Amino acid sequence: MSKINDVLVIGAGLAGLTAARVLADAGKRVQLLDKSRSVGGRLATRRIGEGRADTGTQFFTAHDPEFQAFVERWLEEGIIFEWSRGWSNGSLEETRDGFPRYAAKDGMNALAKHLAAGLDVRINTEIVTIQHLACGWIVTDKENTIFEGGALVLTPPMPQSLKLIEASKISLDPAVFEQLSSIGYEMCLTALLHVDGEMALPAPGAMQRPHANLSWIADNRRKGISKTHIITIQMGGNYSRALWALPDDQILGKLRVDLEPLMGGDSWSILEAQIKRWRYSRPLNPMSVTHVLTGVANDSGSDETRPLLFAGDSFADAKVEGAFLSGLHGARALVGKMS
Ligand SMILES: Cc1cc2nc3c(=O)[nH]c(=O)nc-3n(C[C@H](O)[C@H](O)[C@H](O)COP(=O)(O)OP(=O)(O)OC[C@H]3O[C@@H](n4cnc5c(N)ncnc54)[C@H](O)[C@@H]3O)c2cc1C
Known part of the structure; x- marks a missing residue:
């Protein structure tokens, strides 16, 4: 078992990096996990x-x-x-x-690398299952490495996040699940x-x-x-x-x-x-709210719930700005819930 974190953030694209920075600045121990060879997600540059x-x-x-x-x-x-x-x-x-259109000097991925500086990011780490136990959230990658955290943040595109939720048999509030499932x-x-x-x-x-x-x-x-x-x-x-x-x-x-x-x-x-x-x-149809923060009951059947935050460009008018605002506001709401 790896170190115990306050928050696990899945996805080191703009939303995940922004959320992790807010959480780290609030004193939380944060572990970012991404399946790709680099941080940035769709902020991608190829040689x-x-x-x-x-x-x-x-x-x-x-x-x-x-x-x-x-x-x-x-x-x-x-x-x-x-x-x-x-x-x-x-x-x-x-x-x-006439609005300014911005780009990154060394390619868009350079902006992601800049934002990742000082954060604890593990790349080449594809999460395949999520569990919610009495001790907290447990996520497992393809190599069977286990990560543990008190709260979980999911930032992949919504269909990918929900696939993970369904494969792991995590039961979300049906109304929340239906809303999130409609995002294409x-x-x-x-x-x-x-x-x-x-x-x-x-x-x-x-x-x-x-x-x-x-x-x-x-x-x-x-x-x-x-x-x-x-x-x-x-x-x-x-x-x-x-x-x-x-x-x-x-x-x-x-x-x-x-x-x-x-x-x-x-x-x-x-x-x-x-x-x-x-x-x-x-x-195609992002939600107008900036994020969804919900609680999930643990598998032991007790009443205790643990925070689960959905963020990313599925919210807040999409695009780069939307992903950033989603990570920012979602993480702030999570800090409020954890303190
Ligand atoms: C071709 C294209 C052109 C675009 N053009 C523009 C544009 O000009 N202007 C604009 O504003 N926006 C544009 N966008 C949209 C913009 O790139 C995105 O809105 C924004 O980058 C999304 O950031 P994100 O953090 O929400 O998601 P992502 O950047 O997708 O980050 C999600 C991360 O989750 C990781 N991940 C997924 N599943 C797992 C898993 N199971 N385990 C671990 N990690 C996982 C992924 O590797 C990824 O790094 C474009 C997108 C594309 C693809």
């Missing part, structure tokens, strides 16, 4: 040869004053920069909202193309077409995070679902056909191509 590409989140906006204050601090610390105030064919032409996610096929030459993308090197098959095209070199021209291309939700089961080479074949009329093909050629599949990219 391709000499280059680099953001593969998940491309940029974020800030509307909430508390989130804005954190954004100001990250700007001052030199972690993030303002990339644009909108995109050709997307927000710039359709809405002209959009799939996103993402292509990463290392190209020789330059695509004719409008300034600042990205194009957004919200309702098109290829909904986002961006050059990571022009974004300033890559030495070479690595292009990130996201396919829209319907198109991603339609192509999902095809092998990568067939998806890339269709993508070339879609790209040709948009970008021509004379000034650039593809040196290397990869496909990244995001089964859960963005929630």
Whole structure:
């Protein structure tokens, strides 16, 4: 058995990292657990040869004053920069909202690594079962390593969190379970193309077409995070679902056909191509509350309940800002319940 923690946080994406920081600052012993090889979740950046590409989140906006204050601090610390105030064919032409769009200087994953500094994070740790015993929450990973904590925070995309809850036979209040089960996610096929030459993308090197098959095209070199021209291309939700089961080479074949009329093909050629599949990219119907904090009775049948917090971008208007606010407010509520 590992050390006994006050709180176990499953998922070291933005919501989990933010929640863990609030809990640690409140004096709680926190263990973060993530199945991936790095922290960050969908704040993901991949190296391709000499280059680099953001593969998940491309940029974020800030509307909430508390989130804005954190954004100001990250700007001052030199972690993030303002990339644009909108995109050709997307927000710039359709809405002209003029809000700053931020990105991280060394790729989005660098922001996650910055937030993880000083936290106790265990990566390559996929949690497969959860138990609630008289002594507290016990979670077990694929290697049968056990972690124990007084409270549990679940931050994976909601369908993944609920799969874990169901597989572990944890009984939630039926009304809570029904609400959480209604949250669905959009799939996103993402292509990463290392190209020789330059695509004719409008300034600042990205194009957004919200309702098109290829909904986002961006050059990571022009974004300033890559030495070479690595292009990130996201396919829209319907198109991603339609192509999902095809092998990568067939998806890339269709993508070339879609790209040709948009970008021509004379000034650039593809040196290397990869496909990244995001089964859960963005929630289709996030809950308007910032989190759900509930209590679960332990398996021994006593009346005692232990806190279980659901947080992440399934709440608070989704996206980067929503995930942050969910982690922040969820953890504060948990601290209140534990003290
Ligand atoms: C392709 C794409 C493009 C996007 N573009 C934008 C954008 O431009 N702007 C914007 O604001 N947002 C964008 N988003 C959404 C944004 O990335 C997310 O809303 C946000 O990063 C979610 O953070 P999170 O912490 O809630 O979840 P995640 O980042 O998904 O974190 C959850 C973590 O849980 C871990 N996990 C899951 N199951 C287990 C388990 N059983 N055991 C251990 N660990 C587990 C995962 O490895 C992951 O690290 C995009 C997302 C995608 C995929």
